Amino acid sequence: MSTPTEVASRYRLERRLGAGGMSTVFLGMDSVLERRVAIKLLAEHLAEDDTFVARFRREALAAARLQHPNVVQVYDSGRDSESGRHYIVMEYVNGPSCADLLRDEDTLPIDTCVSYLRDACRGLDYAHRAGVIHRDVKPGNLLVVEESNVVKLADFGIAKAAEQSRVTQIGSVLGTAAYLSPEQARGEDAGATSDIYSLGVCGYQFLTGRLPFEYSSLTELALKQQEAEVDPIVELRPEVPLELDRAVRACLARNAAARYSTALEAAEALEAGLHGEVTEATQMLATDTTRGMDDGEATHALTSSGAATRALRTGDVARRPPPPRRTAAPPPARAGARRGARSRRGFGRLLAVFLVIVAGVVAAFVIASSGGGTQQQPIEEESLSNQVERLRNFVEENARR
Numbered sequence: 489m490s491t492p493t494e495v496a497s498r499y500r501l502e503r504r505l506g507a508g509g510m511s512t513v514f515l516g517m518d519s520v521l522e523r524r525v526a527i528k529l530l531a532e533h534l535a536e537d538d539t540f541v542a543r544f545r546r547e548a549l550a551a552a553r554l555q556h557p558n559v560v561q562v563y564d565s566g567r568d569s570e571s572g573r574h575y576i577v578m579e580y581v582n583g584p585s586c587a588d589l590l591r592d593e594d595t596l597p598i599d600t601c602v603s604y605l606r607d608a609c610r611g612l613d614y615a616h617r618a619g620v621i622h623r624d625v626k627p628g629n630l631l632v633v634e635e636s637n638v639v640k641l642a643d644f645g646i647a648k649a650a651e652q653s654r655v656t657q658i659g660s661v662l663g664t665a666a667y668l669s670p671e672q673a674r675g676e677d678a679g680a681t682s683d684i685y686s687l688g689v690c691g692y693q694f695l696t697g698r699l700p701f702e703y704s705s706l707t708e709l710a711l712k713q714q715e716a717e718v719d720p721i722v723e724l725r726p727e728v729p730l731e732l733d734r735a736v737r738a739c740l741a742r743n744a745a746a747r748y749s750t751a752l753e754a755a756e757a758l759e760a761g762l763h764g765e766v767t768e769a770t771q772m773l774a775t776d777t778t779r780g781m782d783d784g785e786a787t788h789a790l791t792s793s794g795a796a797t798r799a800l801r802t803g804d805v806a807r808r809p810p811p812p813r814r815t816a817a818p819p820p821a822r823a824g825a826r827r828g829a830r831s832r833r834g835f836g837r838l839l840a841v842f843l844v845i846v847a848g849v850v851a852a853f854v855i856a857s858s859g860g861g862t863q864q865q866p867i868e869e870e871s872l873s874n875q876v877e878r879l880r881n882f883v884e885e886n887a888r889r
Contacts, residue, residue, distance in 0.1 A: 495571065499518055502514065513526055515580065518563075523580075525578065525579070530544070530573065541574065550618075554620060556615075557611075558610045560641065560643075582634050585630060586604060586627035586639070589632070598728055598762065603637070604632070604639045607639035607640075609687065610752070610755060611641040622644055623678045623683070629641060669686060671744055680749075681748070684739050685740060688739025688754075691736045718740050720737070721733040729764050734770055735761035
């Protein structure tokens with residue numbers, strides 16, 4: 489099936505703007521309203537999936553109802569009778585995507601980063617209140633208007649349309665793996681806080697020039713998402729305000745309940761962080777994060793993001809906290825019980841990681857070919873059975889400790 493030069497006897501295709509695993513986007517002209525538009529033609533193999541087509545039409549209608557300054561407007565959608573290609577006609581944004589900017593520059597200016605994230609948060613908040621979850625927030629879907637430097641979110645709805653179609657039913661996850669929230673990687677349904685996590689990954693990359701978790705395979709990424717801590721931004725870029733660092737990393741909490749509850753709440757925290765201030769929401773999240781930790785973990789968490797660190801960075805004199813009080817070792821029976829409880833918790837975490845990674849390994853074969861125009865770390869070639877066997881041995885070995 490060849491690419492048409494016109495769709496719906498109205499939209500003339502002029503030149504290709506970009507392509508991904510699911511669609512190709514063209515610059516076009518609406519001959520009726522005489523305006524430039526972006527025309528997305530869905531990949532031919534998707535047109536053969538009736539489930540996807542039905543979902544796509546439903547989600548395109550939902551996206552078309554979104555009218556906000558920070559959301560790319562959907563004008564029209566349908567199936568071209570001449571070529572048989574399904575299409576979406578959208579507002580044309582004259583300017584680069586944030587993925588384009590990252591290819592040109594390793595990092596973005598701090599105030600520019602916060603401005604882009606704030607715009608994206610406003611668009612997300614509006615969509616979330618309308619009941620629409622993006623599910624595929626990444627730099628390639630953050631478009632910068634050249635004239636105003638305003639960011640608009642693109643591609644609402646298409647990720648959900650493909651979630652359960654035949655082309656993705658093996659458990660794959662859409663979009664570039666690094667920007668997916670942990671719950672999306674586990675195959676769970678995405679919510680508003682999933683979009684906030686993905687936007688947090690974007691913010692971390694804008695400020696540091698790297699992803700929160702560097703990885704060479706999906707196995708490694710899934711392990712780090714479940715067990716590793718995100719390196720503080722100030723360690724990689726000291727001029728970033730610590731309060732802004734805290735706000736971005738709050739978006740990246742492993743547990744969805746530990747992130748900002750709304751995108752607007754995240755926007756306020758990021759804006760405050762830029763000016764060296766901490767919102768009440770950020771303070772509450774920091775307090776919630778320390779609950780359930782042992783004394784040493786809680787002390788480390790509070791010290792790394794609290795007033796003492798801020799005083800060291802600004803040169804203020806902070807009162808040194810008293811040394812930790814020594815306590816007697818617990819009786820042997822109680823100590824053994826604690827070790828057993830820790831062992832059971834550790835095994836439970838390992839088992840959860842194992843199950844997540846099995847799904848992630850299977851998903852690699854689809855994600856590796858999805859493209860999408862954003863930066864993605866290379867994925868090692870390794871057979872599915874070898875990775876699963878290696879992970880099973882890892883879990884069994886650690887369970888015996």
